[in-house]
Amino acid sequence: MAEPDEHRSLPRGARLGVDVGKARVGLAGSDPDGLVATPVETVARVLEVPAGADGVPVVTSDVARIAAEVADRFAAVVYVGLPRHLSGAEGAATADAREFAGRLAAAVAPVEVRLVDERMTTVSAHAQLRQAGRKTKKHRSVIDQAAAVIILQSALDAERAAGTRAGEHVDAQAADA
Numbered sequence: 001m002a003e004p005d006e007h008r009s010l011p012r013g014a015r016l017g018v019d020v021g022k023a024r025v026g027l028a029g030s031d032p033d034g035l036v037a038t039p040v041e042t043v044a045r046v047l048e049v050p051a052g053a054d055g056v057p058v059v060t061s062d063v064a065r066i067a068a069e070v071a072d073r074f075a076a077v078v079y080v081g082l083p084r085h086l087s088g089a090e091g092a093a094t095a096d097a098r099e100f101a102g103r104l105a106a107a108v109a110p111v112e113v114r115l116v117d118e119r120m121t122t123v124s125a126h127a128q129l130r131q132a133g134r135k136t137k138k139h140r141s142v143i144d145q146a147a148a149v150i151i152l153q154s155a156l157d158a159e160r161a162a163g164t165r166a167g168e169h170v171d172a173q174a175a176d177a
Contacts, residue, residue: 013076017152026144081118
């Protein structure tokens with residue numbers, strides 16, 4: 001039985017999960033009700049981000065591909081994994097993910113982009129793929145998608161538990177500054 005609209009705390013709409021790596025970006029998607037995360041694709045990462053004539057970073061092909069997926073799925077929110085150290089401290093990978101999320105937020109606005117803790121997702125993804133019988137050499141093609149699925153599913157679970165969006169909001173305007 002469907003839940004009455006007055007009891008819904010979050011609007012319907014697909015969600016996307018993004019695992020930002022140095023070479024590749026994993027992408028996962030959910031159904032419009034935000035119940036289950038599934039792998040979508042792996043996108044080649046663009047590391048050199050040129051600035052446009054106005055000084056604003058150019059939309060790179062990786063960000064453009066994710067923005068197209070956001071539009072195609074009518075996504076309500078995009079969750080980007082924030083890699084912290086086990087201690088919770090932030091490092092170079094965290095700064096890289098924040099920068100990427102800022103550029104993505106500018107490209108997909110007004111769709112919301114949020115950062116969610118992704119500690120241990122790649123390790124968990126490797127373990128799940130091994131348990132599924134995938135050979136380690138073949139993991140590369142899907143590991144980023146598997147990590148994105150874990151990031152997104154944990155955000156979906158947090159949404160259901162709290163009744164609000166998970167993670168930290170990314171300000172699209174700050175990315176343009």
